Amino acid sequence: MxxxxxxxxxxxxxxxxxxxxxxxxxxxxxxxxxxxxxxxxxxxxxxxxxxxxxxxLSEPSPETTHTAEPHVSAQAPSDVxxxxxxxxxxxxxxxxxxxxxxGHIDPYEEAVRFIRETAAGMGLDVEVDVRHRKDESTLDISGPSLGMLIGRRGQTLDALQYLTNIVANRHSDKFIRIVLDAEQFRARRRKTLEDLAERLANQAVRYGKEVVLEPMPSQERKLIHAKLQQHALVRTYSKGDEPNRRVVIAKK
Structure with missing residues (x-):
């Protein structure tokens, strides 16, 4: 054989x-x-x-082991x-x-590969740009028809982010945190939540009643808490269990 x-x-x-x-x-x-x-x-x-x-490989013959001269063939420039x-x-x-x-596999390359394969399974052709920061890395997804990838209020994007972090950390010797973004959705969502927090805080002060928000993922609840942390007239806290944990805005 x-x-x-x-x-x-x-x-x-x-x-x-x-x-x-x-x-x-x-x-x-x-x-x-x-x-x-x-x-x-x-x-x-x-x-x-x-x-x-x-x-x-075949065993070299004794005659050629010590006497064979290197053979150099002429090649045209294109062949070279x-x-x-x-x-x-x-x-x-x-x-x-x-x-x-x-085992030297770049976790970020694996993350990008995973995102592109997942998008391809949804019929989308996307590009992914990686931006590294001190505590986390942002993977910006670009391409046509990204609304399907973002989902309602970013739910699909959040789910894909969760899975991407699992894939990347399989190939990293230390914990890394990856944030997915598409069409600047994170910045737009942050602005929406901060405006909502201000509006509902004013409502809580005006009517003197607690305002209970709809269930949100932890990162969005943190945005609401941070926005109203220094508010003079209201306080915030969370109640309930995941995935139905909610922010409550109450008058001080």
Whole structure:
């Protein structure tokens, strides 16, 4: 047996299985990566394993071991450029395989990949721009028809943000926080909530009754609390259990 095709969770796993079947060390074979591993849509649907082809190298003959001279062939300039380009592609592929086998995967690249695959499953073609800050990173999504991705009051975007953080942190040795934005939705939503807080605070003062807001995610409740924290006439608190926890605005 001089050639085998094996598969595994990573390229390195597949190579190890092939070496075991051939009963040789890594130096005795050439490796051709047939398929890269893929996590599939949403990170778990349609998972594809890595597939490699291992070809056993022949033993060099004693006559050629010490006497063979290097052979240099003349190439036209276009052939040289093509050879350099192919060599660069092979080197990049080898680097990606090494990083994958060692677990050196960029969590932000995985997050971007996950977002684009999810959007593609919804029939959307999007681009994702990554902006790093001190305590968090913002991934700005751009493309046509993003209303479907944002959802009613940002609920779909919030759900996608939650899943994206899970995907990214699988590949990070420390906790990272990712915020998703699309069409400046976060800034527009913040302005809407701050205006709502002011209006309902005035209502609580005018009528002297508590105003109970609709259920909100924690980050939006924090915006309401922060906006009215220094208000002279009202105070705020939250009540209820997730996902039905609400902000209450009451007169002091």
């Amino acid at each position: 001089t050639k085998v095709v094996t598969s595994g969770k990573t390229v390195e796993d597949a190579v190890r299985q092939g070496l075991s079947q051939l009963g040789v060390s890594r130096e005795r074979v050439t490796v051709n990566v047939l398929e890269q591993p893929s996590k599939g849509f949403l990170g778990w649907l349609g998972v594809k394993k890595a597939k490699v082809e291992l070809t056993l 450029g093509q050879a350099v380009s192919q060599a660069g592609s092979v080197a990049q592929e080898a680097q990606r395989n090494m990083e994958a086998s060692r």
